[in-house]
Amino acid sequence: MAALESPLPGTPTAMRNAFGNVLSVLILVLIGVLAFSIRLFSVIKYESVIHEFDPYFNYRVTQFLSKNGIYEFWNWFDDRTWYPLGRVIGGTVYPGLTLTAGTIWWGLNSLNIPLSVETVCVFTAPVFSAFASWATYLLTKEVKGSGAGLAAAALLAMVPSYISRSVAGSYDNEAVAIFALIFTFYLYIKTLNTGSLFYATLNALAYFYMVCSWGGYTFIINLIPMHVLLCIVTGRYSPRLYIAYAPLVVLGTLLAALVPVVGFNAVLTSEHFASFLVFIIIHVVALVYYIKGILSPKMFKVAVTLVVSIGMVVCFIVVAILVALVASSPTGGWSGRSLSLLDPTYASKYIPIIASVSEHQPPTWPSYFMDINVLAFLVPAGIIACFSPLSDASSFVVLYIVMSVYFSGVMVRLMLVLAPAACIMSGIALSQAFDVFTGSIKYQLGASSNSTDDAEDNTSTNNAPKDDVSAGKTDKGEEIVKERSSKKGKKKEREPADKPSVKAKIKKKALVLPLEASIVALLLLIMLGAFYVIHCVWAAAEAYSAPSIVLTSQSRDGLHVFDDFRESYAWLSHNTDVDDKVASWWDYGYQTTAMANRTVIVDNNTWNNTHIATVGTAMSSPEKAAWEIFNSLDVKYVLVVFGGLIGYPSDDINKFLWMVRIGGGVFPHIKEADYLRDGQYRIDSEATPTMLNSLMYKLSYYRFVETDGKGYDRVRRTEIGKKHFKLTHFEEVFTSHHWMVRLYKLKPPRNRIRGKAKKLKSKTSSGLSSKSAKKNPWV
């Protein structure tokens, strides 16, 4: 402040900017440190370990990549999953995350920093969270200036929704994809603001990275066309809009098609059609503007009638062809997940495998408060701020928040897409408030002393009259936005420029607040920020840092650690043959292959519904039928997760109805009603015989009564219905310390030759010729 007030004649603005720049760099560095360190609770509280389910697969793929190189990776056919089908990993995985972590590992190793692949994988997400914060700064800066950018970046660095997917160890696609998403949006807005082909090309590359990283790229390729359409409809078409959009569609689609998992889907599936339709529309509009420029108004009217009539016919034909193409594909060209976005009830009606995943369920209201906290209240203020004045960039973020709010309401997983939008909006809102209050304080403090400075400043800024205090910043982006807005906008701008508005003066005066009021308001805002920070740190430390692979619970006796999963996978890898097949519900497929290195029948990729339904049917069937199904799949061990002893609710019995539903979807003899007593899911003595005799029930509750003598299930809070029974086709080989994981071995088939020989004997004794027995002694 002293530096600001020090009389440096002629350059107070330059000094202010210089000091501001240094401060903003410092803030950005601190934001990076915060974004990284707030995600380390999982490492400090637990250990440096990969979390949950999908990250284990990503980790395994990264290990393969770092060991065998990129070419082997593209051609990798994994015969350890989806037995006996296998899976072409190189062609079915989004390679962005793996390649990123692989490159970081390679780079560090070539710099003689010998980090293990696991360490790199664990810390990839926190590092990219820092990048995402910086990208948010850039994006918001383009929309509403540096101040808003810093506020938004600070909010994003610690927003719980994003933390939940990016703590150290959460090595999943979203870790890098959110950065890619925000960065792509930034480059789009940057191109829109500058009209630079350089940024347009970078935008296409960023989009390519996003396509490599996450299936959520379809959000970008639908949101940007929607924004372009919005600009066109509201008369904001400009060559800059064309440059921002056309190269993205052409280059972006070409690049997206290079990613094996996307391939021709980039031009064949409905998710991408909106971009092509808008691509056509923007060309038509560009042509109209071009013709308008070279024709006289009269001729233009004639041309418009001609073009509109021809255009209508062509559009009709194109739409008809598109509709026919879409209708001819089985799902109407839309993938199940996308359809459930448009119609939230779609998945629960038709695709149980999608509905069965908890993160595909709609969120509850408390989860909004948990995941974005005070941002939920700041967002409306940010939206209002975006409308004064409305620019192309600010209309984009408004559209972004509207769409992401809708999508997050459909699927709790998409809260992740909402979080950056909410941070941007809240950052804008906070920044506007800070502007008003700090401006008032500064004015009130300096009003008496430097009236001469004020006069000087006024003359220097008279060329660019600003509407309000918030616009008092000399941000480049803001100026560009104003210069570049549509013709309508230009006309509007010219008018006030001619007569330095009385209105603006009145407004400015109205915005000056008393010193005390401004200070109190700022203190209240700091308290609000502190509340947000404390909530975020609490969420990071307590709610989102559990690795799911190791569980803990706090009781009077102290901390209890449940390390049953790793115990069981270690048992599998040490006590079974390397080629043995392990059947489990698909949730545990990735972990089994990554941690136990054993072949699994189904895993979390869920690409083959029939295969999953087969396992679901086996789990839902009586022992003998299940044994036959598993035996036909060469399965040697069956793994079930059971939480009844310690009260772990995410166990197989709680997932069992989904197994029944998914199994029944393919094999109609499995009926959900058979497992329910009067529509209720029960495991006690009132449970149906089908339920009590199902394999899942038996494998979960085998010998359970021996633990407490009653067989009390702590998850379902009831005594089990069938307590004393023996297994006929399976034998228990391992049960973990807290009974969370139970492993069973399929009993070997009965000696068929002996049995046949006995039968034959009895048949020969009853007068059958011995010739037939000799024919095929092995049958």
Place this chain on the structure above:
Amino acid sequence: MFDDQDLGFFANFLGIFIFILVIAYHFVMADPKFE
């Protein structure tokens, strides 16, 4: 050793400090042009 409580304190402190710095930035960059 740096435990989770220390990290919690550090993160809370840093988060609030960043907020204050952001306000300071706005103060520095504020250019009041009131009549």
